[in-house]
Amino acid sequence: MAETDGMVLVMGVTGSGKSTFINTLKPDSVPVGYGLESSPSPPQAVQLFLDDDERFSVTIVDTPGFDDTYRSDAEVLEEITEFLALQYALKIPLKGIIYLHQIQENKMKGSARQYLEVFRSLCGDHALGNVMLVTTRWDRVEQQELGDALRREQELIDKWWGPMQKMGSQVTQFHSSRGEAEAMILELVRERPSVVLDIQRELVDGNKNLxxxxxxxxxxxxxxxxxxxxxxxxxxxxxxxxxxxxxxxxxxxxxxxxxxxxxxxxxxxxxxxxRLNGDKKVGVKMKEKVETLRSKRREALATGVTVFAAVLSLTLTIVKFVALSG
Ligand SMILES: Nc1nc2c(ncn2[C@@H]2O[C@H](COP(=O)(O)OP(=O)(O)OP(=O)(O)O)[C@@H](O)[C@H]2O)c(=O)[nH]1
Ligand SMILES: [Mg+2]
Incomplete structure (x- = not known):
């Protein structure tokens, strides 16, 4: 099974709609924040089975966002890299990253700009073909606001996303339907070879500190x-x-x-x-955690995805979604 498991990460600043996006894949599977504060709930994952025989699956993983009320950006970056180091150490193919940005926001805030720049360094230019840049909350845009929202989208592309688009990233809108979310995921799973991000090589192969x-x-x-x-x-x-x-x-x-x-x-x-935890090597730490977990559990853990969820204490929701036929 592990051979055919893939992973897609959902990223974006706090409030960009990561949990909402994952929620559409399985209604009510992920708590969504309602107020101005970031949702304190831990990120979760949804494993979608793509065929009747349950041989092919893709796991969609929610990640913590920058500008979080409870954690500093450095801590959030640390957490994101734990996800990435672990996925790479477990040899789960990374099919892509869905990067969300909410279109109702008037200006590209400092935190969103900062996050986008860090995101690009984390991926490396070679990985941008596996990135989908997605604007969210289009379903909330009233008819009379549509012109403004479209102008904001164009400005976002002109100023920030354009160079990434030129290097292969796809730009699209999300209107909060399950079909759209599934189509994006299928596109990444079917049309893209899996990818290794720069930071994964640095942390896991290079044993670097963050x-x-x-x-x-x-x-x-x-x-x-x-x-x-x-x-x-x-x-x-x-x-x-x-x-x-x-x-x-x-x-x-x-x-x-x-x-x-x-x-x-x-x-x-x-x-x-x-303050980044200077002497902590994220890659080494994740490899050790996998070993500890494997030695503690007498029964073998079924797949890389199960180990991934167990090490990060993620709630893994399994959804049967038959998309591959013939
Ligand atoms: N209608 C609609 N509401 C959305 C959409 N995306 C986000 N929201 C709303 O925006 C708020 C924040 O969305 P979340 O999905 O919790 O954002 P998040 O990226 O998971 O945020 P953190 O977990 O804090 O990093 C919630 O109140 C959502 O209901 C969308 O596409 N459509
Ligand atoms: Mg969330």
């Missing part, structure tokens, strides 16, 4: 640039405090001092965000 990988360095640099901006602000605030002091303006001095405390605390937050 901080040493291209994506890890990219994230570190992005956060460092934001810290540098904040430090510039501190210098300006200090100049203004000195000036206010000279004028004997106690009110302004207090206000500026309060502002300085906020900026300092933001720098602290960013430094925490940047």
């Amino acid at each position: 901080a040493e990988t291209k994506a890890g360095r990219q994230l570190g640099q992005q956060i460092q640039a934001r810290i540098a901006d904040h430090e510039q602000s501190l210098v300006r605030i200090d100049e203004n405090i000195a000036e206010a002091h000279r004028r004997g303006d106690a009110g302004a001095t207090t206000r500026l001092q309060e502002r300085k405390d906020v900026v300092k605390s933001d720098i602290g937050d960013l430094q925490r965000k940047k």
Whole structure:
């Protein structure tokens, strides 16, 4: 069976609609966030069987998103790379990545831009043919907002997705139907050879620390640039405090001092965000976890997918979906 199992990862910032997308494959299989906060539920996986004899399957995996309320971006990147390192170590073929972006968002927020850049470093250009760039929430777009949404889509393509599209990524819309989700998955399974991402080679074959990988360095640099901006602000605030002091303006001095405390605390937050667990080798850790699990369980674990779900404590939902015939 393992030979014919494949995997598709669903990625995107928090709120982009990852859980909703997976949910359409099996109604109510994944908790979906409702408020402004990220959903605290762990990511889950759905294994779709594609033939009557249950010989061919593809497992769709939900991943944690950047800009999460509960975890820093560095922690989220660590978690995503655990998924990728494990899938590669278990030799489950990676068929593709479905990358979601919600179209109702007015501007490409900093976090979404940052995530997209890290995402590209994580994949490597050679893997972009296995990437589907998907805008979500089209079903929520009212008729009178359609023009604006289409303009936002075009801007997204012109500014961000175009270069990836040129390298083979497919751009499409998701209107929240099960048929669309299945068609995207089938397209990846049938039409694409499986792929190994740059970060998988770095972590598993190269035994690198996450901080040493291209994506890890990219994230570190992005956060460092934001810290540098904040430090510039501190210098300006200090100049203004000195000036206010000279004028004997106690009110302004207090206000500026309060502002300085906020900026300092933001720098602290960013430094925490940047901290990648330096000495942890994700590839090595995942290989060890697989060994521990295998030695603990007396009964053999059926497939790579079952081991994948067990190591990451994912809830695996099995869905029978017959798509291959003849
Ligand atoms: N109608 C509609 N609502 C959507 C769609 N995608 C997301 N939503 C809504 O947007 C909110 C967030 O969606 P989720 O699917 O939880 O987003 P997520 O990417 O899993 O977010 P995290 O788990 O926090 O990373 C929920 O309230 C969804 O109902 C969509 O395609 N159509
Ligand atoms: Mg989710």
